[in-house]
Amino acid sequence: MAEDRIRIDKWLWQARFFKTRGLAAEAVSGGHLRLNGVPMGKPGHAVGPGDVLTFPQGDRIRVVRILGCGSRRGPAPEARALYDDLHAPPEGGG
Template identity: 45%
Template sequence: MSETSAKLRIDKWLWYARVAKTRSMAAKLVTSGHVRLNKEKVTAASQTVKIDDVLTVTRANAVIIYRVVQLGSRRGPASEAQVLYEDLSPAPSKQTAEEKAQQSDPGHRPSKRDRREILRVKRGYLDE
């Protein structure tokens, strides 16, 4: 088989590249609609990938974009898996600690001081 016509199943490639822990998890990721191949949604784990294809994988809190550099022949160590792709994902935005706290707990409970202030306003004791 020549290098230009080499193809590999998408679930195998995701497993080789260590995007998923097991091949069945990689297949489930593909069939559940979380993977796009060259901007087209993939629903079959048997879909083939070739060199220079672009994969977009949607994870819990991030979107990861990979360009296939090599197909691989086995699931090796992480250093071997990193050779299979080029990461095209945008860098995560830097947020301040305060912004992260507001996003993680938007309906925070008021402190004791806040509750006393609320009671003063409700009862009309604004002068104190």
């Protein structure tokens, strides 16, 4: 890994939660993201492995633990390796 810390907006974009870095920055500065349970309003705040992010995405609330910072916005499988989804939907369904 190139770095062990990265801006929140850049990480959200690289992990493919937002289509653009600008949309990720808007979500953070709009007060829609919590970092380790604390409301965060600065897109430039640094995050790293072990940090937990909580934010809305569509009609659900995402809770993810950062596993890595990455070095680019790659394909979905590469992006998926950057985080652990703490509220994954149950398998099977009903």
